[in-house]
Amino acid sequence: MAQQAVRELVLPDPEIRTNPDEAYAQLVRVPTWMWLDRVMWKPVSETVKVPGVSVTATAIPRSAAWRMGDGKTVVCEGAGTAYSAKYAADSESPDCGHTYMRSSAGEPKEAFTISVTVTWDVEWHGGGEQGVIPGLQTRAQMALRVAEAQALVVS
Template sequence: MEWKRRPGQMYGPRGVPLPGQNFAEPGDKEPAGGKKGGGARPEPAVVAQQAVRELVLPDPEIRTNPDETYAQLVRVPTWMWLDRVMWKPVSETAKVPGVSVTATAIPRSATWRMGDGTTVMCKGAGTAYSVKYAAESESPDCGHTYARSSAGQPEEAFTISVTVTWDVEWHGGGEQGTVPGLQTQAQMSLRVAEAQALVVS
């Protein structure tokens, strides 16, 4: 939306007039049934863009079992999950005279790249491992089993990464909409070893 620049008016991102300013030019006529300087109401979709820009999304914090300080084992399931503290909606509200719009970002999925050429898609944050699960059990919703070790890789480890996709829903000014596909990312190194059988004569 193009805003008509007026003398003495201050403007924010994308030319949106800042709050507390007079939108009228000198000599403007007083609108019927209102005070002089009412001005045009900004489009909610424009204000929504400002709210989306002001969202502060948390960075993912990767967790695995076995823990990253230990080597994963070939043919033994690795569990992956994200810290639950960050897996929740984040909201921000932008206000200009006449319009208030709230944007809410919701985490939808996590895409894991395991460093061995495998990509794992998880719909949620994943399940944290606990002792109630058998050591050889697979994660019910977010896991991977390596078929080869990380020997020969830089620092003898795979670089794994996770990309969290957020969808944004906004509402205000009698309108609503969505902004799909915002992303946050994190990565870490993971060593994978191959267990050696011990032959006893």
């Protein structure tokens, strides 16, 4: 029954957010903030019942592994902090960010494909038993352009 409860869990797909927003190019050597929509970063439960017994499985998001498209991976323990105007434009994310060291020029469609894999642990209980099933995953990806700005000093 625990396996059935786990199979019936409907885990939300991650919704990737970045600052700068994906509509704009990130800049080389300027911190990029990444976070996931807080609505999806919460436990999800499902209960399966048969006469006299019920089993509840609860999936809890544990970490988000980001593949940044430039060969780097960033692992964040939570959903990340959403960027807001209260932060300086060049500040680093307090918990989930990346700084690109090269542009995405020359990549397919001139953009890096970034992806995030959210790992969920499932705790279940019922019928006098309990347990943990680690490692369920949900994924999302998107294209992110990274540009290089250069200054020219003229005297």
